[in-house]
Amino acid sequence: MIQKTPVIRIALTHLLAKKRQTIVAMLGVTFGIAIFIFQAGLMSGFQAYFIDETVNTTANIRIYNEAEKNRKSILAKRDTASSKWIVVQNQKPKDELNKVKNGYQIIAALEKDSRVSGVSPFLGSQAIFKVGIAQIAGRVSGVDIIKENILFDVSKNMRQGDITKLQTIPNGIILGDGLADLLGAKMHDNISITSPLGVTLEMKIVGINHSGLTEVDKSRAYINIRNAQKLLKVDGSYITDINIKLKDFNQAEELAKFYHQKFGFKTVDWKEANASVFSVFKIQNMVTYLIIASILIVSGFGIFNILMMIIYEKMPDIAILKAIGYKDSDIKKIFLTESLIIGVLGGLLGLIIGFLMQKIAGSIRMDIKGFVSMEYLRFNTSPAFYLFAYIFGLVATSIAGYIPARKAAKMDAIDIIRSK
Amino acid sequence: MGNIIETKNLSKSFHDPVEFQALKNINVSIKQGEFAAIVGSSGSGKSTLLYVLSTLDTDYTGHIFFDGDDLSLKSKNDLAEIRNEKIGFVFQFHYLLPEFTVLENVCLPALKLAKYSEAEIRERAYQKLDLLGLRDQALKKANKLSGGQQQRVAIARALINDPKIIFGDEPTGNLDSKNSENVFEIFKELKEKYNQSIVVVTHDMSFAERTDRIITLSDGEVVSQ
Ligand SMILES: Nc1ncnc2c1ncn2[C@@H]1O[C@H](COP(=O)(O)OP(=O)(O)OP(=O)(O)O)[C@@H](O)[C@H]1O
Ligand SMILES: [Mg+2]
Numbered sequence: 001m002i003q004k005t006p007v008i009r010i011a012l013t014h015l016l017a018k019k020r021q022t023i024v025a026m027l028g029v030t031f032g033i034a035i036f037i038f039q040a041g042l043m044s045g046f047q048a049y050f051i052d053e054t055v056n057t058t059a060n061i062r063i064y065n066e067a068e069k070n071r072k073s074i075l076a077k078r079d080t081a082s083s084k085w086i087v088v089q090n091q092k093p094k095d096e097l098n099k100v101k102n103g104y105q106i107i108a109a110l111e112k113d114s115r116v117s118g119v120s121p122f123l124g125s126q127a128i129f130k131v132g133i134a135q136i137a138g139r140v141s142g143v144d145i146i147k148e149n150i151l152f153d154v155s156k157n158m159r160q161g162d163i164t165k166l167q168t169i170p171n172g173i174i175l176g177d178g179l180a181d182l183l184g185a186k187m188h189d190n191i192s193i194t195s196p197l198g199v200t201l202e203m204k205i206v207g208i209n210h211s212g213l214t215e216v217d218k219s220r221a222y223i224n225i226r227n228a229q230k231l232l233k234v235d236g237s238y239i240t241d242i243n244i245k246l247k248d249f250n251q252a253e254e255l256a257k258f259y260h261q262k263f264g265f266k267t268v269d270w271k272e273a274n275a276s277v278f279s280v281f282k283i284q285n286m287v288t289y290l291i292i293a294s295i296l297i298v299s300g301f302g303i304f305n306i307l308m309m310i311i312y313e314k315m316p317d318i319a320i321l322k323a324i325g326y327k328d329s330d331i332k333k334i335f336l337t338e339s340l341i342i343g344v345l346g347g348l349l350g351l352i353i354g355f356l357m358q359k360i361a362g363s364i365r366m367d368i369k370g371f372v373s374m375e376y377l378r379f380n381t382s383p384a385f386y387l388f389a390y391i392f393g394l395v396a397t398s399i400a401g402y403i404p405a406r407k408a409a410k411m412d413a414i415d416i417i418r419s420k
Numbered sequence: 421m422g423n424i425i426e427t428k429n430l431s432k433s434f435h436d437p438v439e440f441q442a443l444k445n446i447n448v449s450i451k452q453g454e455f456a457a458i459v460g461s462s463g464s465g466k467s468t469l470l471y472v473l474s475t476l477d478t479d480y481t482g483h484i485f486f487d488g489d490d491l492s493l494k495s496k497n498d499l500a501e502i503r504n505e506k507i508g509f510v511f512q513f514h515y516l517l518p519e520f521t522v523l524e525n526v527c528l529p530a531l532k533l534a535k536y537s538e539a540e541i542r543e544r545a546y547q548k549l550d551l552l553g554l555r556d557q558a559l560k561k562a563n564k565l566s567g568g569q570q571q572r573v574a575i576a577r578a579l580i581n582d583p584k585i586i587f588g589d590e591p592t593g594n595l596d597s598k599n600s601e602n603v604f605e606i607f608k609e610l611k612e613k614y615n616q617s618i619v620v621v622t623h624d625m626s627f628a629e630r631t632d633r634i635i636t637l638s639d640g641e642v643v644s645q
Contacts (some may be wrong), residue, residue: 006524009520013517013519013520016519059598080455226451286529319515320515320516322500323476323503323515324503324529324577325529325533326504327501328500413476414476417476417511418467
């Protein structure tokens with residue numbers, strides 16, 4: 001069959017004349033892309049999961065009050081104009097150090113803000129959990145569970161029980177599953193919690209929760225905010241944090257600043273709160289992509305190598321084509337096409353193998369308990385990711401093909417013809 | 421009748437391994453529709469001259485006018501287009517793409533020119549192959565043909581785009597007298613019927629004597645024309 005564009009036909013003929021080397025070069029690309037899909041897919045799948053679990057358990061914006069370390073004495077506050085020295089010895093931190101004053105008024109104001117989709121008050125405390133003789137130190141989160149659920153979808157992570165019990169049963173408590181395991185506690189068991197101030201409350205387990213974050217699940221329990229206030233011996237208006245969920249979490253940074261100005265308390269947005277995690281991800285990604293890039297460079301050498309071989313062997317072909325009027329650019333196209341054929345086919349096979357590797361590795365039960373707990377490895381399987389890997393591979397092959405192609409294009413036909 | 425090609429003080433030197441002047445001050449012109457033979461002893465510069473005239477070799481001094489245009493002013497791409505459309509070349513050693521069929525080889529310049537549809541190109545290729553008695557070989561791989569057959573395929577390929585001028589470097593060198601005679605008749609017909617110019621390097625004096633004109637080279641100089 002004669003083809004309209006002999007370029008492709010010529011390219012194919014060259015490759016078919018060197019079947020074994022072509023296949024080796026293709027497998028190089030296949031290997032590179034498969035590793036790409038597997039490795040980077042694992043990395044980004046894990047990161048997405050981690051972001052889901054961590055970042056989504058972080059409020060879009062948190063309003064809190066931080067202890068002023070060098071609090072001015074009341075005297076100094078009153079007497080701002082004078083240049084007198086005022087020294088107050090042994091100044092003690094105030095009890096209501098971390099209180100967000102007028103917290104419930106701020107919550108009411110925020111609930112009217114059209115950019116906000118949920119607001120939840122919070123009061124946390126250290127606590128010792130006791131079941132029989134088992135004793136474990138952890139933290140209790142005093143929350144309004146219905147509001148908390150709007151922000152963090154607590155009900156989704158319930159292993160047992162029901163979040164509404166926290167409201168209906170006055171001394172209800174929801175334990176992290178890790179914590180429950182450590183205590184050997186089960187649903188409906190009684191449990192006592194003791195605060196650092198020595199207050200002890202007798203509670204009843206109404207739910208077991210699994211957030212996926214191992215550390216959190218091993219140490220945290222939800223209780224009603226009123227009980228938290230009792231533990232800390234404070235009044236019913238005392239809260240330390242206000243967590244906010246926004247309709248658009250991308251506005252977090254900007255609105256955090258705005259609320260800081262408006263209410264005068266410290267604010268932190270989710271990105272800032274997780275800055276260390278994101279910087280770890282950045283380094284992880286860099287290392288992953290460096291590894292992948294080096295694999296693809298090796299695949300590139302395979303392509304480079306086979307093209308150089310073909311070019312030296314097919315010098316007479318190049319000379320004839322030039323002599324009958326094919327331009328340098330046509331010659332370049334022939335060899336670029338060859339590298340692209342290797343890249344396209346090798347890459348496709350790589351995508352398939354990468355996909356299978358993901359499927360197989362993803363179906364093995366791992367029960368990873370580290371940083372986050374996962375039963376199975378999670379991969380990024382989005383089409384955009386596969387497309388990205390494929391394009392990455394094609395770019396690498398094109399670069400590897402470009403150098404030999406340019407060399408072929410530059411060859412002097414007459415030198416070749418004379419040397420025959 | 422105008423000149424299809426004309427040289428002014430055309431010289432060419434090789435620099436490697438030693439300085440060697442292969443063409444010396446050549447002034448020749450070929451008219452449109454002229455059938456000329458270039459003769460001379462081995463090493464006299466016949467092939468060198470043909471490569472320069474056919475725009476393949478651009479490393480020369482002096483001027484070559486092709487169809488009135490000074491070739492030294494043309495870009496590489498322009499020269500490739502001229503070769504594709506207006507020049508046919510048959511090399512001293514047959515040069516075909518070995519893994520392609522005879523038909524495909526003949527079609528290659530026409531596919532590049534893309535003046536005709538694919539079907540027309542194939543039709544024309546068959547005509548040219550017919551002319552050279554190769555129709556039945558059309559679908560064979562080029563490297564399965566004998567030397568003489570390959571030489572004739574190369575001639576068919578040179579004819580496919582109806583070039584203004586055809587250069588042949590001993591195009592009948594591998595042919596028996598019958599086929600050689602056939603090629604001569606083809607060239608003569610191209611000249612007479614289609615006003616194409618033919619320039620042929622040959623050692624065969626009886627062939628040369630029957631052309632319109634003999635250009636004799638000796639040590640890179642034109643000694644008679
Ligand atoms: N690449 C080259 N480098 C140096 N000298 C060369 C080169 N090519 C050809 N020559 C020299 O140029 C001269 C002319 O060579 P050319 O090939 O044109 O001869 P020719 O007339 O075609 O001979 P023949 O009849 O044997 O084909 C010769 O002396 C040859 O040695
Ligand atoms: Mg010669």
